[in-house]
Amino acid sequence: MSMAINREELIKLYEEIGLNVLDNNTVMNSSNKKICNFLVNVIEQRVIDGKMYLCINALGINGEVLPEVILDSHTINRPTWVTDNFGFKYSIDKKYINDFIELIQHLCMNIKTKYIYDHTGWIYQDNKWIYLHGGGVIGGSNVQVELDESIDNYVLPDKISDINKACEMSLKLVDLMEDDKGIIFSSLVYLSPLIEIISRKTKPPENIVWTYGKTGSRKTAVSKVVLSHFGDFNKKIPATFNDTITAIELKANKLKDSLYLCDDFAPKQEYRDKKIQDSKAESIIRMYGDRVGKGRSSNKLDIKDAKRPRGMILITGEDLVCGESSNARLLSIELNRNSVDLNILTELQNNSHLLGEAMRGYIEWLLCGMENIDELSNILLYNFKSYRDEIREQYKDDIHGRTIESSAWILVGFSCMLNYIRDKGVIDKYEDDEYMDRAIKVVERLIEEQIKLISRNSPIDIFLNTLKESINSKSIRIATLNDQNQVIEDKLEYICGYKDKEYYYFYTDKVYSFIEFENKKRGIHLGISQRQLVKQLRDSGIVKVDSNNDSPKKTIHTKDASDSTGYTTIRPRMLQIERSIIENFQI
Incomplete structure (x- = not known):
């Protein structure tokens, strides 16, 4: 509910700076030009979380009290706030906006300033520390707290x-x-x-x-x-x-x-x-x-x-x-x-x-x-x-x-x-x-x-634990090598790597994708890229590296009926991990 306005006292304040108020509450300047067609009244200044605002209301054409409006320094200079809050029949003449601002400043001379905050905690005000909470303030006064x-x-x-x-x-x-x-x-x-x-x-x-x-x-x-x-x-x-x-x-x-x-x-x-x-x-x-x-950033890219x-x-x-x-x-x-x-x-x-x-x-x-x-x-x-x-x-x-x-x-x-x-x-x-x-x-x-x-929860532990569980459950496909590095299986679709008596050999892309897929089903995410994972495995000494700190090449003979020897030789770079590291791993 808007605050009541004493029209007579308000008119006296207007007259102090040479303004004239007509019976219908239109305000005229000293040159008898219309400034606005309502009688503005300043209720109080409000400092809301450190920013200054003005709380006003007004008397309309028929003496009715118009709604309270909260304005900042930018809004008050734009006359459109009048129509937005009071309706289309009210306005400020753009040519005399400076006269209106002068009036506002005059009305502010003796009004109270209310401090309003929208947060809790310590603030420094009036040369002392006070503590804000939803019910008010500890250690001070003249402060209002309005929390969401x-x-x-x-x-x-x-x-x-x-x-x-x-x-x-x-x-x-x-x-x-x-x-x-x-x-x-x-x-x-x-x-x-x-x-x-x-x-x-x-x-x-x-x-x-x-x-x-x-x-x-x-x-x-x-x-x-x-x-x-x-x-x-x-x-x-x-x-x-x-x-x-x-x-x-x-x-x-x-x-x-x-x-x-x-x-x-x-x-x-x-x-x-x-x-x-x-x-x-x-x-x-x-x-x-x-x-x-x-x-x-703001809509102005500030x-x-x-x-x-x-x-x-x-x-x-x-x-x-x-x-x-x-x-x-x-x-x-x-x-x-x-x-x-x-x-x-x-x-x-x-x-x-x-x-x-x-x-x-x-x-x-x-x-x-x-x-x-x-x-x-x-x-x-x-x-x-x-x-x-x-x-x-x-x-x-x-x-x-x-x-x-x-x-x-x-x-x-x-x-x-x-x-x-x-x-x-x-x-x-x-x-x-x-x-x-x-x-x-x-x-x-x-x-x-x-x-x-x-x-x-380390990526290395998640990686090794998932590998161990997948190998034990045979959910990951790994081909077996004999002593001559020959693959003993006939079908090699969708394999992630190979194994011999001492090592597991993994295709890096395939094993990373497999581990990510398996952990996704469990709601777990490695949280690092393939490159970062391989680096951590190397730095920890878990995977074998060559003289260039890279994954070494491994000679593998895969079955090939079209070759006279019955095998085709490949030499891919692979993640080489000792079997004992995976088989003995425990979280």
């Missing part, structure tokens, strides 16, 4: 009823799952509001926590409880794999310094559907793993700012996405029916409002240090480097660099949570140390599992 409908439940409580009770409830998340896996989720929760602070001095964390398990493992129920630190997610969650990648990306940008959930990476029966879902997963992983957004992710993310699914590169960016947590303590889960679900209070208390606690944000950032960076260097020293070259950094950030987030809870008197120094020891042990177990997971 899909994420408007990111709302923190207005007040804290009992900070000790709230922190105790949040701490129960640590014990929610077997083997202290709940620590990873607690770390993720309390790391999320630190992204702005960390980004002041270094690249933000590139962690992606992926929880997976079969239906009934309660992965979604657990994820909702984790997310309850940031709002009420009983009725809706921010994203699923049914969303478009563009929608997922835009919400990742809006959920600044918050935790984002993308739910339900589920098996697909159709190969095309699986490819689409895998593509989304890989895009999300690279989005957060590299902290980049998709490049875009480069737009990329919508990079500005918080942390939790992904759930029935399985993991395939690929060594993708899995190197993940911290994966497998759940089964016995992984979750149902009593703790029920308690957390029934007291989810306390988790929100714990997060509000955490934001207020962080606010105390935000005046010296660079110092706070230096402390977090120092802790990260300390944990990172310790992990690197322990595992040397046995671990992917991304896993080292992700594990270190997990310890930073958990340490920050313990500092907060200890500062509130919920735990003492002895308990703090005990919790930190548990965190270090669970991270070590996570690293060991991650090393195995990345290995299982």
Whole structure:
């Protein structure tokens, strides 16, 4: 509903700059020329996510209140906005558009400015840091937050009823799952509001926590409880794999310094559907793993700012996405029916409002240090480097660099949570140390599992495993050579290679196509080209090479009844792999 307008007071403002208003609300300039045939009224200025807008309404010819209109600096100079919003009987004379702009500027002299944001997280306004959420702002005023409908439940409580009770409830998340896996989720929760602070001095964390398990493992129920630190997610969650990648990306940008959930990476029966879902997963992983957004241009071919992710993310699914590169960016947590303590889960679900209070208390606690944000950032960076260097020293070259950094950030987030809870008197120094020891042990177990997971998903392992299974099941056709390199079989249609007592010899094109085809049926993709695969096989010493680091030629005698010897000789270059490498291979 449009705001009421006091016509008499508005006319006085017009007269202050020499304008005259007729009975039908037509506005005349000092030369008695018509500027417009409505009485414009400025309600307020609005700064929406850093960009200035003007909110106006107007009185029409018969004194009716015309609709509220939001205009930016470009639109207001184009008179067509009048017809678009008020109808065809209203207009501004193009020759006097400057007079109209002067009127607008005069009306703006004493109006309020309202700040409106469409994202969560930290912003710097009026010389201080404040934190935005769907219900308003922590640490400031004169700010309004208008989130998209899909994420408007990111709302923190207005007040804290009992900070000790709230922190105790949040701490129960640590014990929610077997083997202290709940620590990873607690770390993720309390790391999320630190992204702005960390980004002041270094690249933000590139962690992606992926929880997976079969239906009934309660992965979604657990994820909702984790997310309850940031709002009420009983009725809706921010994203699923049914969303478009563009929608997922835009919400990742809006959920600044918050935790984002993308739910339900589920098996697909159709190969095309699986490819689409895998593509989304890989895009999300690279989005957060590299902290980049998709490049875009406007209709004028101007480069737009990329919508990079500005918080942390939790992904759930029935399985993991395939690929060594993708899995190197993940911290994966497998759940089964016995992984979750149902009593703790029920308690957390029934007291989810306390988790929100714990997060509000955490934001207020962080606010105390935000005046010296660079110092706070230096402390977090120092802790990260300390944990990172310790992990690197322990595992040397046995671990992917991304896993080292992700594990270190997990310890930073958990340490920050313990500092907060200890500062509130919920735990003492002895308990703090005990919790930190548990965190270090669970991270070590996570690293060991991650090393195995990345290995299982490497292109070389997929290649060798598929070869071994195909040879054992006789689904791949391989001809046999005797001691004189003569093929003993009569029919050679569709073969991929040969074998003797020591080696398998494969046609590169044929075996690559066969492996791709077999894995496509299983929903697995090598993720690298034929050339890259052969290079990795050579670099790993799995295939034999000649002096030029190329596949050596192999002399083979194939049966040929037209030849006097009964054989024809060929010398193709082939991938030569010792039989023992394939036959003894284990994932």
